[in-house]
Each structure stands twice: as structure tokens, then as C-alpha cells.
Amino acid sequence: MALRATQGDMELGVTGIYFDSRQVRQDGLFVAVPGTQVDGHAFIPKAIDQGARVIVCEVLPEETRVHVTYVQVASAAVALGEMAANFYGNPSEKLKLVGITGTNGKTSTATLLHRLFIALGYQVGLISTVENKINEEVLPATHTTPDAVQLQALLQRMLQAGCTHVFMEASSHAIVQERMAGTRVTGAVFTNISHDHLDYHGDFNSYIKAKKKLFDGLPKTAFALTNADDKRGAVMVQNTAAQIHTYGIKTDADFKAKVLSNTLEGLELSIQQHAVWFGLIGRFNAYNLLAVLATALLLGEEEEEVLLQLSRLKSATGRFETVQAHGLTVVIDYAHTPDALENVLATLEEINDGRAHIYTVVGCGGNRDKTKRPLMAKIAAAKSTKAYFTSDNPRDEDPEQILADMQEGLSPVELRKVLSIADRRSAIKAAILGAEEGDMILVAGKGHETYQEIKGVKHPFDDKEEVKKILALLNQK
Numbered sequence: 399m400a401l402r403a404t405q406g407d408m409e410l411g412v413t414g415i416y417f418d419s420r421q422v423r424q425d426g427l428f429v430a431v432p433g434t435q436v437d438g439h440a441f442i443p444k445a446i447d448q449g450a451r452v453i454v455c456e457v458l459p460e461e462t463r464v465h466v467t468y469v470q471v472a473s474a475a476v477a478l479g480e481m482a483a484n485f486y487g488n489p490s491e492k493l494k495l496v497g498i499t500g501t502n503g504k505t506s507t508a509t510l511l512h513r514l515f516i517a518l519g520y521q522v523g524l525i526s527t528v529e530n531k532i533n534e535e536v537l538p539a540t541h542t543t544p545d546a547v548q549l550q551a552l553l554q555r556m557l558q559a560g561c562t563h564v565f566m567e568a569s570s571h572a573i574v575q576e577r578m579a580g581t582r583v584t585g586a587v588f589t590n591i592s593h594d595h596l597d598y599h600g601d602f603n604s605y606i607k608a609k610k611k612l613f614d615g616l617p618k619t620a621f622a623l624t625n626a627d628d629k630r631g632a633v634m635v636q637n638t639a640a641q642i643h644t645y646g647i648k649t650d651a652d653f654k655a656k657v658l659s660n661t662l663e664g665l666e667l668s669i670q671q672h673a674v675w676f677g678l679i680g681r682f683n684a685y686n687l688l689a690v691l692a693t694a695l696l697l698g699e700e701e702e703e704v705l706l707q708l709s710r711l712k713s714a715t716g717r718f719e720t721v722q723a724h725g726l727t728v729v730i731d732y733a734h735t736p737d738a739l740e741n742v743l744a745t746l747e748e749i750n751d752g753r754a755h756i757y758t759v760v761g762c763g764g765n766r767d768k769t770k771r772p773l774m775a776k777i778a779a780a781k782s783t784k785a786y787f788t789s790d791n792p793r794d795e796d797p798e799q800i801l802a803d804m805q806e807g808l809s810p811v812e813l814r815k816v817l818s819i820a821d822r823r824s825a826i827k828a829a830i831l832g833a834e835e836g837d838m839i840l841v842a843g844k845g846h847e848t849y850q851e852i853k854g855v856k857h858p859f860d861d862k863e864e865v866k867k868i869l870a871l872l873n874q875k
């Protein structure tokens with residue numbers, strides 16, 4: 399931690415570390431972090447009134463108080479992570495911790511790794527979008543990557559529960575915000591990078607840099623596993639001190655696979671010279687499986703045992719989950735980026751040999767990257783018999799405006815294939831009722847989510863439950 403200046407008693411003990419003045423308790427330490435909405439420095443007086451005895455900040459306040467210790471640092475976010483790690487006994491140093499980054503595939507890969515290592519007989523932690531897990535114990539997740547304090551507290555809990563391995567998602571927001579500062583990783587994995595989060599990162603280059611930062615910070619002893627088939631796979635690891643390993647299907651790589659068959663029943667891969675059948679669907683899952691296998695081998699596991707256990711695993715909740723009834727196949731998938739949507743629709747085309755119709759229900763999140771809206775819309779229209787545009791967490795935005803943003807840029811031919819129905823339940827219903835035996839319906843964007851977020855309120859809503867209810871209605875006909 400780079401100290402710039404200190405003032406007051408530096409030997410004070412603190413009862414907790416806080417970055418939100420509203421949470422501060424008596425004799426706590428408050429870190430003033432500049433945020434995206436407000437600057438934490440503005441809340442230093444409030445934090446002191448709440449009982450903070452130590453203030454860590456980037457800029458010292460003009461007026462200081464006698465009984466308070468002030469520490470000025472170059473980066474409050476880095477200091478927060480490092481102090482939180484120290485406060486919780488630096489748990490990551492005693493764990494084999496692997497961070498996974500990339501636009502798509504983080505949850506899929508981390509979840510498979512968690513399940514695989516449990517099957518291999520280890521005690522394992524998982525930190526992911528869907529949930530955090532200590533072995534089979536589920537702890538709810540609010541973010542893909544928790545904030546610095548929650549992260550260290552969680553890692554400590556995992557260690558105390560006997561975990562030897564932890565697999566965690568490293569979101570680009572978390573990397574930029576230094577949520578992982580003070581965390582020592584055994585290895586990092588890059589899945590892929592494509593259009594997303596440009597609202598936050600500003601442009602694609604800054605988004606690439608955010609992901610690359612995870613690899614730039616790795617120690618020599620760590621492994622850096624990258625996707626050789628991704629255009630930016632090499633860039634990710636070009637400045638890392640870690641040992642570089644690659645995986646790929648199209649390009650020559652250290653860990654290789656070839657898709658032998660891709661059906662609704664699963665994938666058959668030629669992987670590291672073994673022909674293996676897996677229960678996951680879609681070519682993109684070949685990459686996730688390859689990344690999982692490579693990670694396990696880099697962690698010292700035995701190849702044949704890993705492949706055997708991997709071949710028995712199912713996908714993460716809400717990732718290409720299928721519900722079949724009345725001759726219809728409904729796929730619930732978390733595709734919420736242009737690339738994911740393209741991949742999932744390409745999979746549907748491939749597994750259905752172009753015989754059946756494909757109906758797609760899709761929306762775009764409010765208060766999130768607006769530039770991906772017309773791109774997702776174009777892909778959905780181009781690759782579906784008919785696309786139902788609808789709401790997916792409109793948050794503070796007007797749902798009709800989001801639908802209009804999606805439609806902007808569609809050609810008249812594409813527009814004729816689109817029906818916009820803001821109410822998601824009605825859109826799913828229309829898609830299912832409009833389909834005939836043999837057809838496929840993709841319900842995209844929400845996957846595992848069990849809510850629809852509208853103006854700060856999360857209303858219960860679960861795509862899979864809705865699909866099942868509508869299919870049950872068909873029974874009564």
C-alpha cells in the first residue's frame with residue numbers, strides 16, 4: 399500500500415473496515431473511495447460521526463479532527479482491498495484460487511470447475527453471478543464479484559470451512575474497481591471478449607485493458623490461461639509475468655479440442671486425443687469445457703479422471719437449460735450480449751438442422767450499455783423465424799424506449815419478423831402459443847434471474863417457471 403502521508407496515532411486497532419459511511423460502526427476504519435455516482439471523500443465527516451477512528455483517503459480533508467487518524471494513499475480502492483485482505487488474515491494465500499474473466503462464459507466455467515473439483519473429492523468455494531458456494535452450502539450473491547471487504551470475508555469463511563480450492567469470476571467492473579486487490583491468485587483464465595459494458599468502460603479498448611489488468615498483475619508463479627481462438631487472447635497475456643498456457647479449437651494451442659458432434663443431447667469432443675461425450679450443448683461450451691480441463695490439469699489433476707468427471711456434469715443454472723413438452727423445445731439461456739445471442743441461436747440452428755422454426759424472446763437491460771441494443775435486435779431478427787422483443791430489467795428506463803432502441807436500425811424486412819411486447823410474461827406466452835410441434839423457442843437474457851427489476855424494485859419473475867406454467871396451459875387444451 400503506497401502511503402503518501404499520515405496524521406495521528408498509527409498504532410490504533412480497528413473493529414472493522416468500511417467503505418460506506420452508513421455502515422460504519424464504533425472504532426471502525428473508513429476508506430473514502432471515489433465512485434461513479436458520488437465521491438466517498440464527501441462522507442468522511444459522516445463516517446467520523448458514526449464512530450470511525452481511522453480515515454483512509456486519497457485527499458486529506460482541509461479540516462481534520464484531533465482524535466482521528468488520517469492516512470493518505472495513492473489509491474483508496476487498492477488500500478481497501480489490501481487492508482481487507484490483512485484484516486481477514488490474507489486467506490487467498492492459503493488457497494488455490496483461480497480467477498476467470500471474459501465477456502461470456504465466466505459463470506459457466508467457474509461453476510463447472512466447482513462441480514468438477516467437488517467430484518474429485520475436494521472442498522471447494524465458488525464465487526459467481528448466480529450464487530456463492532462453500533461446497534454445497536449456498537450463500538446469495540449480489541454481484542458477479544463481491545466488493546473487497548465481502549470478498550475477503552468470504553474467502554476467510556471458505557478457508558475456515560476447509561476449502562482448498564476457490565473458483566471465482568472476475569468481472570471487468572471488479573478489476574477496474576480493484577475489488578480483488580490483496581487477493582493472491584494461483585491462476586487466471588480468459589474466456590473471450592466481445593461487445594458489452596461500454597457504458598461503464600467508455601470504449602472497447604478500455605474494456606480490453608480492464609480485463610488485461612487481471613493478467614498484468616499475476617505473479618511469476620501463477621498460470622495465465624488464455625483462449626487462442628479469441629482475437630484478443632494473446633493481448634491479454636502479453637505483459638504478464640505468469641506462465642502462459644493456451645487452449646483452442648481452431649488455432650494451435652497447448653490444450654486442444656475438436657467438435658465431433660453437437661446435438662440437443664450434448665457435445666461429443668475430441669479433446670486432448672480422447673473422444674468424450676459431454677452433457678453440455680453448443681460449440682461455445684466446447685471452449686468452457688476446454689478451459690475447465692486445462693485449469694484442472696494446471697492445478698495438477700489427472701487427465702482421465704478429470705474427463706470422466708467432466709463428462710457427467712450439467713450446465714450452470716439458466717445456461718442453455720431446456721424444457722420440453724408438446725413437441726416444443728424451450729431453451730432458457732442467459733445470453734445478454736450480441737456474441738452470446740449469436741452463439742446460442744447458431745447452436746439452435748445447428749442442432750435442429752434447419753427443419754424447425756426458431757422463435758426468440760429477448761430484451762435488453764435498462765441502465766446498461768445502450769449500444770448493444772440494436773446489435774442484439776439484429777441478430778435475433780436475422781436468426782429467428784420470429785422475434786419477440788420484450789423487457790429485461792428495465793431498471794430506471796422506460797421499457798417502450800428500450801424496445802424502440804432495439805428496433806432502430808432494423809431493415810423493413812427484419813422489422814416484419816419482430817413483435818414488441820413490453821410485458822415479458824405476455825411475450826413468452828405469445829412465442830410459445832405461436833409455435834408448432836418440433837419448433838424451438840429461445841427465452842434469452844435472464845437465465846437464473848428470479849426477478850424483473852423495475853425502478854429499484856425487484857418483482858419476482860422466473861423465465862423457467864413462466865415457461866412451465868404456459869406449457870401446462872397447453873395441457874388443458
Ligand SMILES: CC(=O)N[C@H]1[C@@H](OP(=O)(O)OP(=O)(O)OC[C@H]2O[C@@H](n3ccc(=O)[nH]c3=O)[C@H](O)[C@@H]2O)O[C@H](CO)[C@@H](O)[C@@H]1O[C@H](C)C(=O)N[C@@H](C)C(=O)N[C@H](CCC(=O)O)C(=O)O
Binds near residue numbers: 441540541545571
Ligand atoms: C457501476 C458499479 O460497478 N458500481 C459499484 C460501485 O459503486 P459506485 O462506484 O457507483 O459508488 P457510489 O455510489 O458512486 O459511491 C462512492 C463511494 O461513496 C460511498 N458512500 C456513498 C453514499 C453514502 O452515503 N456514503 C458513502 O460512504 C459508497 O459506499 C462508495 O464507496 O461500488 C459499489 C460497492 O462495491 C457497488 O455496489 C456498485 O455496484 C453497482 C450496484 C452495480 O450495479 N454494479 C454492476 C454494474 C456490477 O458491478 N456488475 C459486475 C458484473 C458485470 C458483468 O456482467 O460482467 C459485477 O461484478 O457484479
Ligand SMILES: Nc1ncnc2c1ncn2[C@@H]1O[C@H](COP(=O)(O)OP(=O)(O)OP(=O)(O)O)[C@@H](O)[C@H]1O
Binds near residue numbers: 507
Ligand atoms: N464460452 C462462451 N463463449 C461465448 N458465449 C458463451 C460462452 N459461454 C456461455 N456463453 C453464452 O453467454 C451466456 C452467459 O454465460 P455465463 O453466464 O457463463 O457468462 P458470464 O461471463 O458469467 O456472464 P456475466 O458477465 O453476466 O457474469 C450464456 O447463457 C451463453 O449464452
Ligand SMILES: N[C@H](CCC[C@H](N)C(=O)O)C(=O)O
Binds near residue numbers: 542762763790
Ligand atoms: N451482469 C450483467 C447481467 C445482465 C443481465 C440482463 N438480464 C440485464 O439485466 O441486462 C449486467 O449487469 O450487465
Ligand SMILES: [Mg+2]
Binds near residue numbers: 504505567
Ligand atoms: Mg457471470
